[in-house]
Amino acid sequence: MKKSIAIIGSGNLGKSIAQGLLKNEDFEPSQLILTRRNPANLSEFTSRGVTISSDNRLAAEKADILILGVKPFTIPVILDEIKDILESKKIILISLATGVSLNEIAQQTNSSQVIFRAMPNIAADIQESITCLCSRNETVDQKTEVENLFNHIGQSISIDESLMEAATVLGACGIAYVLRFIRAMIQGGIQIGFDSDTASKIVNQTVKGAAELMIKNEMHPEEAIDKVTTPKGCTIVGLNEMEHHGFSSSMVRGVLASYEKIEK
Ligand SMILES: NC(=O)C1=CN([C@@H]2O[C@H](COP(=O)(O)OP(=O)(O)OC[C@H]3O[C@@H](n4cnc5c(N)ncnc54)[C@H](OP(=O)(O)O)[C@@H]3O)[C@@H](O)[C@H]2O)C=CC1
Numbered sequence: 001m002k003k004s005i006a007i008i009g010s011g012n013l014g015k016s017i018a019q020g021l022l023k024n025e026d027f028e029p030s031q032l033i034l035t036r037r038n039p040a041n042l043s044e045f046t047s048r049g050v051t052i053s054s055d056n057r058l059a060a061e062k063a064d065i066l067i068l069g070v071k072p073f074t075i076p077v078i079l080d081e082i083k084d085i086l087e088s089k090k091i092i093l094i095s096l097a098t099g100v101s102l103n104e105i106a107q108q109t110n111s112s113q114v115i116f117r118a119m120p121n122i123a124a125d126i127q128e129s130i131t132c133l134c135s136r137n138e139t140v141d142q143k144t145e146v147e148n149l150f151n152h153i154g155q156s157i158s159i160d161e162s163l164m165e166a167a168t169v170l171g172a173c174g175i176a177y178v179l180r181f182i183r184a185m186i187q188g189g190i191q192i193g194f195d196s197d198t199a200s201k202i203v204n205q206t207v208k209g210a211a212e213l214m215i216k217n218e219m220h221p222e223e224a225i226d227k228v229t230t231p232k233g234c235t236i237v238g239l240n241e242m243e244h245h246g247f248s249s250s251m252v253r254g255v256l257a258s259y260e261k262i263e264k
């Protein structure tokens with residue numbers, strides 16, 4: 001029998017995960033239950049056979065795998081709301097919340113509760129997320145099951161919990177850093193003559209090509225950069241100008257600022 005998956009708190013990330021799961025041919029919409037307090041904001045899913053509700057307890061009762069997609073400060077509220085249900089049945093609990101430890105969740109559930117923390121990003125929508133996972137009390141089969149679930153929306157890797165905040169910055173915040181880079185490059189493209197649509201098309205495919213080149217050829221970026229930078233050519237002039245204005249330094253400092261914000 002196919003497992004029921006509920007997402008309590010289906011906002012930006014929860015909806016991206018739902019969209020990604022529904023793109024799998026072997027995933028049936030009837031497997032999915034989505035909640036939020038205002039379920040009208042989930043209308044895009046209603047016609048597709050997904051269960052939409054504001055009833056978190058109903059979702060927990062039906063779910064084999066329960067994903068908590070609420071903001072970190074709402075995690076204790078939800079755990080309190082469904083505590084007795086978690087005690088009465090076997091359920092895999094997965095939290096997406098930034099900065100909420102397995103220990104903190106365990107303190108509000110029973111000691112044998114199977115808990116995962118998952119850190120995907122919004123590219124889950126098109127099955128291109130990277131999801132970092134850590135867990136407690138899980139069996140080998142449960143770990144495989146959760147990895148498989150997140151492999152349906154991209155790729156997953158298991159990491160030590162101590163790296164979960166770093167994973168949040170690099171993978172989850174990271175997509176926003178890359179998007180800001182894309183926006184800036186489009187702005188430059190418009191200034192040198194392209195309309196916005198054409199500049200976007202060129203930049204998006206260039207960024208995709210760069211990422212695919214690194215992934216498929218398992219290269220370090222600088223190795224590929226050396227192939228582009230003709231001596232005395234225009235690429236090195238542009239790159240050096242960016243570095244004079246703190247491009248790499250700015251990125252590293254941004255990563256650290258995000259990390260420090262979570263660690264506070
Ligand atoms: N956005 C991202 O890219 C990432 C987010 N995260 C983490 O994922 C979590 C969700 O983030 P994000 O999707 O951006 O946040 P959103 O605010 O978009 O989504 C949270 C949703 O929870 C719902 N909600 C709030 N209270 C309740 C409740 N009592 N019962 C049921 N639903 C509730 C809200 O809808 P309503 O008001 O209708 O109830 C809201 O849509 C956070 O913990 C965040 O740290 C992690 C990685 C990436």
Ligand SMILES: O=C(O)[C@@H]1CCC=N1
Nearest residue numbers: 098168169172173174
């Ligand atoms: O900005 C945030 O706090 C959340 C966590 C990672 C991505 N979005």
